[in-house]
Amino acid sequence: MNITENLQYISFNLFVKCYCFVLAIIFLVNSHNQLLYFKSNVKRKYINSQKIFNLITIPLITKKVFVFYGFSFVISLIFIVFDFFTTISGLLAIFFYFMYFSQIQSLSYIQRKTNTIPIILLVIVVSSIYNFPTYIFGHVWEILLLKIVFSQMYLSAGINKIRLGGLRWLNGHSTQAYLLENYLWNGNKLTLLISNNIVFCAFLSYLIFLYEVSFWIIIIYPQFTLFFVLFSLSFHLSTNYLMKINYLKYLAPFYFIFFIDNKTFIFELLKYYDQFILFFKR
Amino acid sequence: MILSFVFFFAVIFVLAFITYKGIEFYPFSSFPMFSNYLEKEQIKIYRILLKNDLGQVEWWNPRFDRYQIYIGSELKKCYSTLDSQIVNRAIINLNKKKILRFVHEMIICDNVNDFKIDTFEIIERKKTENCIVEVTVDVFRLEELLK
Structure with a gap:
């Protein structure tokens, strides 16, 4: 195994820690809001019972159990950050994810936007079973698979536009x-201004479609990563401002996967990780 | 090592299948948002305007803004049923009252300000060629809803 391949494996492990740590923080920051939504969902009118793989129905739970699952989800993520029974912690995190998030699926920043979390956690679980790197097409399989999972979101959205x-x-x-429609709901003047210009709307349609169907290119040509990721971030920030659709809240830490191949970035992160561990050991 | 290979290709297979078929297989999704073809003439929404006994008005803006979209689509169903003249008007009216009672419950739950609601107005909003048109399609007094 050469240094580059070794580095790829280290980068994945670093991604796992960064991802789980940031995800836990995001979760904690939003947990109060999520609890309020859970409580506000009077008589569970707008909670659809989610079925995992269209097979397993997730039961509706009480407030106390909801809080317990949320707390346990964070603890499982923290265990993964500290390499503490990673496989079991990962499996538990997946279980708690489904039990907790399925209750608030109709919340605008949750619906479909957290779907990648259990897939990433499952990759972490499978990866933790072996303590050595496995390569597919010259890449550590975990990094390659996660990039494909990420790209599928956009590719599928693009294909659906033409299909539907x-x-x-x-x-x-x-x-x-x-x-x-969003202007009529939210009253953002800029949204109306853009909506009034059909030529600009057509330009945006082409731009969004081309970006969605070509995002996967960065798997093969990583030199385009910065361009696509910056475009992606500006796209999501714009939809958040214009249409109140916050895609980034839970998706943001997944973006680490595209920078984790960068050696300078990894060394900087390793440095911070060491300092972080030292802080807790003191 | 074999497990990694099997898992890798299994996930790729599911992703490819979902993308090809355009189906939902939670947690896998084909992400069909904003994919339907629409034209601005089709856009018509129903929002709720709250009025107090002094005649002051404010839009119902719930803490979680998705609620007004859910409620709006339920009201839209009520009014589109009315258009087709199939169902009895009284039943539709009862349904509207039920929806507004639910809105009232949510306002109490949100407890954002002390705006004393006297009347609920259902406003139809759409855009014509030149401007935004707002039409009050129904008015319900709170006491009438709570009866």
């Missing part, structure tokens, strides 16, 4: 209509 809307989806009318 047809090529006419690109003429700008759909983008215009969605923006107008």
Whole structure:
């Protein structure tokens, strides 16, 4: 095994720690809001019972159990950060994820936006069973798979636009209509201003579609990573401002996977990780 | 090592299948958001305007803004049923009252400010060629809802 391959394996382990740590922080910051949503869902009118793989129905739970599952989810993530029974902690985190998040799936920043969490945790679990790197197509399989999981979100969204809307989806009318609908709900003047300009809406439609169907290119050509990731971030920040759709809240830590191949970035992170561990050992 | 290979290709297979078929297989998804073809003429929403006994008004803005979209789509169903003239108007009216009672419960639950609600107005909002049109389609007094 050469140094580059070794470094890839180290980078994945570093990704696991960064991802779980940041995810735990995001979860803690939003836990109060999520609890309020859980409580506000009077008579569970807007909670759809989620079925895992369209098979396993997740039962509705009480407030106390909801809080317990949330707390246990964070503890499991922290255990993974400290390499403490990673396999079991990962499996427990997946279980707690489904029990907790399925109760608040209808919350705007949860719906579909946290779907990658159990997949990432499952990759961590399978990876932790072996303590040595395995390579597929010259890459550590975990990093390659997670990049594919990430890219599938956009590729599938792009394909769906043509499947459901047809090529006419690109003429700008759909983008215009969605923006107008959001203006009618939220009253953001900029949303209306953009929606009034059909040429600009058509331009946005092409831009979004091309970006979605070509995002996967960064798996093969990592030199385009910065371009696509910056575009992706600005796209999500814009939709958050214009349409109140916050995609980044739980997805943001997943972006680490695209920078983890960068050697300078890894060394900087390793330095911080060492300091972090030292702080707790003191 | 074999497990890693099997797992890797199994996940790829599921992702490819979901993408190809465009189906939901939670936690896997084909992410179909904003994919339908729409035109601005089709866009019409129903929002709730709250009025107090002094005649002051404010939009119902729940803490979690998805609620107004859920409620709006339920109201839209009520009014589209009315258009087709199939169902009795009284039943639809009861349904509207039920929806507004639910909104009232949520307002109490949110407890954001001390705006004393006297009337609920259901406003239809859409865009015509030049401007945004707002039409009050129904008015319900709170005491009438709580009866």
